[in-house]
Amino acid sequence: xxxxxxxxxxxxxxxxxxxxxxxxxxxxxxxxxxxxxxxxxxxxxxxxxxxxxxxxxxxxxxxxxxxxxxxxxxxxxxxxxxxxxxxxxxxxxxxxxxxxxxxxxxxxxxxxxxxxxxxx
Numbered sequence: 001x002x003x004x005x006x007x008x009x010x011x012x013x014x015x016x017x018x019x020x021x022x023x024x025x026x027x028x029x030x031x032x033x034x035x036x037x038x039x040x041x042x043x044x045x046x047x048x049x050x051x052x053x054x055x056x057x058x059x060x061x062x063x064x065x066x067x068x069x070x071x072x073x074x075x076x077x078x079x080x081x082x083x084x085x086x087x088x089x090x091x092x093x094x095x096x097x098x099x100x101x102x103x104x105x106x107x108x109x110x111x112x113x114x115x116x117x118x119x120x
Contacts, residue, residue, distance in 0.1 A: 003106055012107040019048035020111070023062070032060060035072050035083060040064050045115035047108045050101075061093075063108045065116060069093040 003009055023029045023036075023046055036046055043064050050061035050071075061071040069088045075081035094105060 003103075003110060008100070008103060009107050012104045013111065016047040016049075016104075016108050016111055019062075020045065020115075023048065031074060031079075031083070032062070032072055035074075035085060036062060036064060036070055039070055039085065039087060040068070044119075045112050046070075047111060049104055049108050063090070063105065063112060066090070066109050066112045 023033055033046075036043055046062040046064050048060050049063050049069065050059075052059040056077060057073055057075050059071065059073045061069050064070055067090055069090060071086040071088070073084035075083075090105075090109075094102065097105065
């Protein structure tokens with residue numbers, strides 16, 4: 001998908017940059033980062049592309065580098081509950097997404113490519 005520099009894309013870009021910062025710097029996201037690193041030891045960057053807050057768990061999906069999406073379901077209260085982790089190739093994740101979600105993924109991929117190029 002070709003990005004056009006719209007306000008929607010800019011809003012997604014700001015959200016995605018913030019999500020990366022939170023993942024790598026926020027103590028509350030440490031478990032998510034640990035799971036991603038265990039699943040993808042060579043991971044260089046990740047951006048949250050979907051977040052579903054539930055009553056007892058957080059379900060967050062991250063674009064890892066530019067190739068995969070990892071969906072993590074983590075119990076908010078009982079840390080002894082084993083997280084549910086699903087991994088999807090980006091091509092599979094993209095199938096059936098709404099236009100807005102496709103735009104968000106395209107922006108995330110662009111950011112990830114820049115991160116990888118810059119070594120961030």
